[in-house]
């Protein structure tokens with residue numbers, strides 16, 4: 315059961331591609347808000363009704379939300395302004411958008427905004443009211459979206475960019491290196507963390523692994539993802555490069571089976587980086603069966619630290635292996651969902667999914 319007060323993006327409910335493509339070529343206003351169209355050759359996303367010349371079918375991909383298009387590295391079209399509501403944006407909001415587009419890889423700080431005679435708190439409030447998305451979240455989505463373009467099924471996409479004449483081919487590399495670091499000259503792939511994108515019905519995920527095993531698996535719009543990546547790079551003294559290995563291939567395969575409801579448990583080499591206490595908590599999390607939940611207090615007792623709910627909560631929140639280390643199965647002692655790095659709506663969906671399929675597999679075995 316999904317709490318109707320939770321924002322639940324329609325991540326899986328797009329109409330068939332051919333229907334959307336027809337709506338796009340006819341500029342059908344009935345599809346406004348139903349989908350957004352990303353044009354692969356330009357890196358721009360549009361509303362269905364955009365006046366711009368329509369791309370060929372093979373050059374379009376469809377997204378259920380503007381956020382999903384941003385996270386895939388697209389920027390909003392200047393003609394149909396797919397992020398805008400009916401009212402034109404306040405001037406300060408329009409200015410913020412232009413500033414990001416001048417260099418989407420940057421983080422604009424409050425200090426820099428003030429230097430441009432923009433009051434940061436007013437600007438942030440107006441941006442959020444207008445787009446329903448914070449300015450920080452927008453910048454993050456642009457930065458990470460561009461960086462993740464470079465990681466496509468574990469391969470760099472530089473060749474695809476050159477073929478496609480993408481308007482900012484060099485921008486990918488720059489964005490990528492800002493988020494993932496620059497491998498030292500002569501570095502072998504074995505010295506690096508390999509990055510692969512994994513698509514799931516709840517959104518795109520980023521997976522990082524090296525020879526030791528899986529180091530990170532997170533939804534790409536998770537707040538704090540860039541810091542997690544930075545911490546890993548520092549602790550392991552390495553950069554991240556697009557690539558794949560046995561652990562990443564297995565992770566992708568098992569995630570597919572998990573979301574198909576075929577297999578709710580994982581058998582993967584895991585190598586999360588954390589303190590002994592954090593690792594102890596993460597191990598305890600892996601003992602919670604799919605379909606079940608525990609409270610923070612129960613986990614604290616289980617790791618021999620009764621009463622240490624807060625410390626357990628922090629260790630739970632610093633888990634970097636989403637779903638595989640099921641931190642989403644820990645809830646408040648009153649049964650409330652409490653928080654989740656990937657968004658509480660996802661936590662709810664994961665628990666619903668597991669309850670439905672765990673019951674089914676128990677029934678099957680009788």
Ligand SMILES: [Zn+2]
Nearest residue numbers: 360364391394
């Ligand atoms: Zn457009």
